[in-house]
Amino acid sequence: MEDATPLNLPVWDDVVAAHARIKPHINRTHVLRSDYLDDLMGAELFFKCENFQEAGAFKARGACNAVFGLSDEQAKAGVATHSSGNHGLSLSYAAGRRGIPCTVVMPHTAPQAKKDQVRYYGGRIVECEPSTSSREAVFAGVLEETGAEFVHPYNDPRVIAGQGTCSKELIEQVEGLDAVIAPIGGGGMISGTCLTLSTVAPAVEIFAAEPEQADDAYRSFKAGHIIADDAPVTIADGLKVPLKERTWHFVSNFVTDIFTCSEDEIVDAMKLTWKRLRIVMEPSCAPPLATLLKNKDRFAGKRVGVIVTGGNVDLDTLPWMS
Amino acid sequence: MEDATPLNLPVWDDVVAAHARIKPHINRTHVLRSDYLDDLMGAELFFKCENFQEAGAFKARGACNAVFGLSDEQAKAGVATHSSGNHGLSLSYAAGRRGIPCTVVMPHTAPQAKKDQVRYYGGRIVECEPSTSSREAVFAGVLEETGAEFVHPYNDPRVIAGQGTCSKELIEQVEGLDAVIAPIGGGGMISGTCLTLSTVAPAVEIFAAEPEQADDAYRSFKAGHIIADDAPVTIADGLKVPLKERTWHFVSNFVTDIFTCSEDEIVDAMKLTWKRLRIVMEPSCAPPLATLLKNKDRFAGKRVGVIVTGGNVDLDTLPWMS
Numbered sequence: 001m002e003d004a005t006p007l008n009l010p011v012w013d014d015v016v017a018a019h020a021r022i023k024p025h026i027n028r029t030h031v032l033r034s035d036y037l038d039d040l041m042g043a044e045l046f047f048k049c050e051n052f053q054e055a056g057a058f059k060a061r062g063a064c065n066a067v068f069g070l071s072d073e074q075a076k077a078g079v080a081t082h083s084s085g086n087h088g089l090s091l092s093y094a095a096g097r098r099g100i101p102c103t104v105v106m107p108h109t110a111p112q113a114k115k116d117q118v119r120y121y122g123g124r125i126v127e128c129e130p131s132t133s134s135r136e137a138v139f140a141g142v143l144e145e146t147g148a149e150f151v152h153p154y155n156d157p158r159v160i161a162g163q164g165t166c167s168k169e170l171i172e173q174v175e176g177l178d179a180v181i182a183p184i185g186g187g188g189m190i191s192g193t194c195l196t197l198s199t200v201a202p203a204v205e206i207f208a209a210e211p212e213q214a215d216d217a218y219r220s221f222k223a224g225h226i227i228a229d230d231a232p233v234t235i236a237d238g239l240k241v242p243l244k245e246r247t248w249h250f251v252s253n254f255v256t257d258i259f260t261c262s263e264d265e266i267v268d269a270m271k272l273t274w275k276r277l278r279i280v281m282e283p284s285c286a287p288p289l290a291t292l293l294k295n296k297d298r299f300a301g302k303r304v305g306v307i308v309t310g311g312n313v314d315l316d317t318l319p320w321m322s
Numbered sequence: 323m324e325d326a327t328p329l330n331l332p333v334w335d336d337v338v339a340a341h342a343r344i345k346p347h348i349n350r351t352h353v354l355r356s357d358y359l360d361d362l363m364g365a366e367l368f369f370k371c372e373n374f375q376e377a378g379a380f381k382a383r384g385a386c387n388a389v390f391g392l393s394d395e396q397a398k399a400g401v402a403t404h405s406s407g408n409h410g411l412s413l414s415y416a417a418g419r420r421g422i423p424c425t426v427v428m429p430h431t432a433p434q435a436k437k438d439q440v441r442y443y444g445g446r447i448v449e450c451e452p453s454t455s456s457r458e459a460v461f462a463g464v465l466e467e468t469g470a471e472f473v474h475p476y477n478d479p480r481v482i483a484g485q486g487t488c489s490k491e492l493i494e495q496v497e498g499l500d501a502v503i504a505p506i507g508g509g510g511m512i513s514g515t516c517l518t519l520s521t522v523a524p525a526v527e528i529f530a531a532e533p534e535q536a537d538d539a540y541r542s543f544k545a546g547h548i549i550a551d552d553a554p555v556t557i558a559d560g561l562k563v564p565l566k567e568r569t570w571h572f573v574s575n576f577v578t579d580i581f582t583c584s585e586d587e588i589v590d591a592m593k594l595t596w597k598r599l600r601i602v603m604e605p606s607c608a609p610p611l612a613t614l615l616k617n618k619d620r621f622a623g624k625r626v627g628v629i630v631t632g633g634n635v636d637l638d639t640l641p642w643m644s
Binding site: 027030032033034035036052113120277279280281311312315318320321 | 349352354355356357358373374376378435442593596597599600601602603633634637638640642643
């Protein structure tokens with residue numbers, strides 16, 4: 001029984017060690033601001049641009065921490081994962097930098113840009129159906145075949161500790177934050193954020209944002225236990241996966257609230273960000289701004305960190321183009 | 323005769339004064355890198371992201387320098403200009419911050435995003451035909467009507483000194499640059515770059531990049547005198563205007579070479595930048611990367627600064643979408 005094993009949760013020292021380990025392999029990403037968006041919100045927004053990672057997403061942090069933490073013996077058989085996209089290409093990026101094999105199980109519906117990038121970094125793709133059940137079945141076969149080290153996209157203490165380096169940088173870069181908000185899918189970024197902020201900046205409130213059409217984390221949070229959907233449909237393809245026991249630990253203990261938004265609100269916030277910050281970010285990054293704009297009163301006058309999680313987009317199929 | 327009057331050229335002290343004057347009103351923009359693009363080029367590229375200015379373009383530098391350098395008496399009647407876009411909205415931004423009127427003469431074909439932003443900052447738009455001759459005629463009427471201070475988009479010593487602050491920051495941010503490349507339209511950014519680098523980093527080579535379909539600067543450079551076209555047709559709408567005597571001074575004296583590229587090469591380089599740097603930049607910013615990629619041998623192993631001039635794009639009409 002999964003619930004009977006110890007959770008083996010990462011702690012703050014793991015975040016500090018992760019940051020030292022991954023520094024040669026990740027970017028200390030810039031924080032962007034917009035007077036226009038601040039005026040619109042009536043608050044000060046600080047956008048931590050993880051889309052500026054070489055592999056285009058914060059997932060490089062957790063992936064590099066896992067890959068570069070392996071012993072030479074462990075690393076020989078390579079790494080493997082299942083991922084709706086950015087974790088897969090980030091693990092491929094990390095494995096490529098270490099020179100070890102990487103296999104990624106991806107839904108065949110994943111954006112072509114993400115598939116191309118996994119292969120560019122040297123990773124091998126094995127396709128599955130776009131459901132949790134199919135992905136897990138196909139992946140079991142891959143692990144048996146390769147003997148590779150499984151690096152789960154989020155329910156892995158090495159990955160959570162790696163993601164915690166993002167808000168570690170953010171609070172070094174921006175003084176006096178009142179709140180931080182990030183999208184929530186499986187909960188890896190939010191868990192790392194909780195781990196870091198609850199330790200070194202416990203006064204900072206932590207919010208998560210989620211599509212209404214994939215609101216399993218919201219419903220879990222309100223119900224007090226994990227609720228998982230098998231195959232939600234949303235444009236925010238990075239946010240379809242369910243919470244697992246380690247991320248649930250952090251979400252249930254440290255998140256102040258979870259907000260949701262519609263598909264139209266996601267597209268509007270995405271386009272607004274492209275227009276005003278002049279950055280390319282994914283639909284999966286848009287729920288934080290979309291939900292902030294629906295909750296202006298809650299944040300009036302506050303200093304809010306917004307984690308822009310990734311920027312790997314199929315530029316030929318933008319959601320506001322007919 | 324224009325040629326008989328003193329050129330009243332800006333000098334290095336004007337750049338230093340401009341930087342101090344405009345600092346409260348501009349962003350010290352970030353420099354982005356991409357391992358992918360470095361590998362593709364066989365060189366180290368440093369992208370100075372002027373698209374991250376609040377008004378979306380480097381033009382905020384020269385515009386703020388001109389507007390905030392006016393005496394209170396001079397400022398009363400406001401400022402006016404003609405501009406294919408970014409100078410107009412940047413002047414409107416600067417005037418808005420000082421609280422003085424601003425009139426912008428723009429071709430009716432200018433991108434809607436740029437028109438909207440001029441008005442957002444409080445500027446008034448008077449439309450003209452998309453030709454130099456029409457623009458100059460309409461503008462003469464505006465000056466007579468308003469008595470406003472004319473801030474030319476590039477052939478103005480205050481503007482050139484302001485644009486010079488961009489490469490001043492760049493060489494503070496990046497050590498050991500071998501070359502800097504920027505797009506060339508009227509030559510304001512290139513002139514400011516020449517002024518700064520020729521003074522404080524004279525070993526750095528300066529290159530300009532231009533669309534083949536608006537290659538008046540290239541032909542001027544090769545001929546040794548200004549050649550002006552009236553209404554060139556290119557997707558790089560910010561690069562259609564001709565050199566004038568002050569910018570010609572800097573271009574003819576300090577530019578190492580001017581490169582040109584086709585419309586398809588502009589679109590490809592624009593899309594490549596969006597994909598790999600994950601930034602939104604205009605077609606007018608793409609000629610530097612497009613021409614670097616055509617001249618790889620010339621830059622092999624070099625450290626090259628690339629000035630990304632602006633990011634105000636109509637997101638509904640991207641050039642690679644049919």
